[in-house]
Amino acid sequence: MKNEVREQIERLREEIRRHDRLYYIENSPKITDREYDAFLKKLEKLEKDNPGSITPDSPTQRVAGAPVGGFAVVEHKARMLSMDNTYNHDELREFDARVKKNLGGEKYEYVVELKIDGVSVALTYENGNFVRGATRGDGLKGDDITVNLKTIRSIPLVLEPQKGIEFPKFMEVRGEVYMRHKSFEKINKDKEKAGEELFANPRNAAAGSLKLLDPRTVAKRGLDIFIHSFGYAEGAHFDSQYELLERLKALGFRVNTNYKKCGDIGEALKFCDTWEKKREELEYDIDGMVVKVDSFAQQRKLGETSKSPRWMIAYKYPAERVETKLLDIKVQVGRTGVLTPVAVFELVPELAGTTVSSASLHNWDEIKRKDVRIGDMVIIEKAGEIIPQVVEVVKSKRTGKEKKFGIPKICPICKKPAKREEGEVAFRCENVFCPAQLKENLIHFASRSAMDIEGLGEAMVDQLVDKKLVKDYADIYYLKFDQLLTLDRMGDRSAQNLMVAIENSKSNRLNRLIFALGIRHVGEHIADVLAKRFHSIDKLSQQALDDLTGVQEVGPVVAESIRDFFSNPVSKKVLERLAKAGVKMEEETPFGASSKLAGKSFVFTGELNGFSRTDAEQLVRDLGGTASSSVGKKTDFVVAGENPGSKYEKAKKLGVKIIDEKEFGIIVNPNQPGRRG
Ligand SMILES: [Zn+2]
Known part of the structure; x- marks a missing residue:
């Protein structure tokens, strides 16, 4: 490569970085998006023509083409602690009293920052180059999501020394990846069109996006980040949080500028209150404020508990409530025919980050109890991440025109x-x-924990039912390729994919099929129990009530519901057609006797070589044991694979028996010492 070309590439990169910085960090773009794209295209072409010239820090490498195959686990150099929460002035004053006492009369100040409702990450820089980014995970270890974080334009891939500010040789900064309301709404709109499950809130959307395996998709999600602290910094010296924030900004990190140094807790509280009102103006979610003792020397003096630092606390805002007018009450019909009342009200923009126009009223008794009438002014609240709830009726605002x-x-x-x-x-x-009901039944039938037919989501089911292509779930297996092509937004490729997904579902495990049938009161667990006990749909359908209630965990209500289902001539016909289509209706119990691990509970941690986690857990269940996700005193075995996590430590502490994969192999199948020897 000629020197001239090399210089040109370097100049272009610098130019692009400068504009990234102006655009993403300083919010003052100097060129149009089109001009920016032209720079990037030019650089891409030069690099393509000179393959040796591409370096990992080049702006063209933000989306490194190839999808990654899962995430490696990385250990954090310094533990990522969580924060204690306070919910009112008194609790925050109590925190201040503890700080005061522990500092023994020293003067101290606070820095108060917005608490961004996002996903915590740690970014590692070596010699100014971004080398690794990870999620918090359990605080000790997280997922290596470097490729996905690189798609966030405001994360500098290289730090530029500015005005004599040197950056530490090795350092880890921490921040919060978040999603703006606008991006969130767009993604959910797209998901709705595609018949996929929606994200409950921007935080879930950000977390979900960071876990995607294809960075090209991540790049389209519009994620951003605020950096707020550091994990460690070799050779750097900062005296306070305030100084650190200023320095991070100068280094080119995106720092949320709404922070304030407060002389005492009173001032801090005032600042918290100000933002409680102003939070609605933000284009992203905050769920409170973070109050930190400013001086690092004092932070060290205060130290930390096993869970959280003693010098920092979150001041959480209460769930947002808004008053709005109830326009109507609609009736929704669920899978089992349950009629649910849904409140429709005047559009409330951005209640907890989402635009909402309907809320749940739980049930008819509640409408009566709260005396909710159409035309009422009501208070709605979005608690956590679920659908907003109608909390109360503002009866003082009634005009007399409201309708019961x-x-x-x-x-x-x-x-x-x-x-x-x-x-x-419930009314049904x-x-x-x-x-x-048919639509809801079909959505359930195809859902991930049932028959797991990808591509058969809500939007697709709507069309199939409305066009009368499907009248029961057996019809799914008689759909023809040409019929699928008549549907909206259905091309050759997606039709083909759907056909394959349907075909594949025929050989699902029996417990999935039993669950998919949508028998009332038969959830995933009972379906599993029934599959193990009867081994076929045929046998299950022939059981008398007494035989069913004789099965452990099956009570009279469940038994009756199963009887009802199988004695219904409509179900009989559907089942016959499922069998005729080639759906697997029976299953031998693997490994013979199925109660070998009865009463034993297993917890898995770390990576296994011979099994996937799901397979190993299924195996335990097949043998009558239980597989749990957390370690407790009642856990019998913790199976530790490679890189075991915190469950391993907990098992050691509680004295739970820890075995490796090989020993697990012997327990589940003594004739075969492990699956890979
Ligand atoms: Zn109906």
């Missing part, structure tokens, strides 16, 4: 009578041919 809402007498979809069973709060549509 009667209990539905008919199903809004099929217009057949709705009934309330004795002892139940009892028409087995009700299209609303």
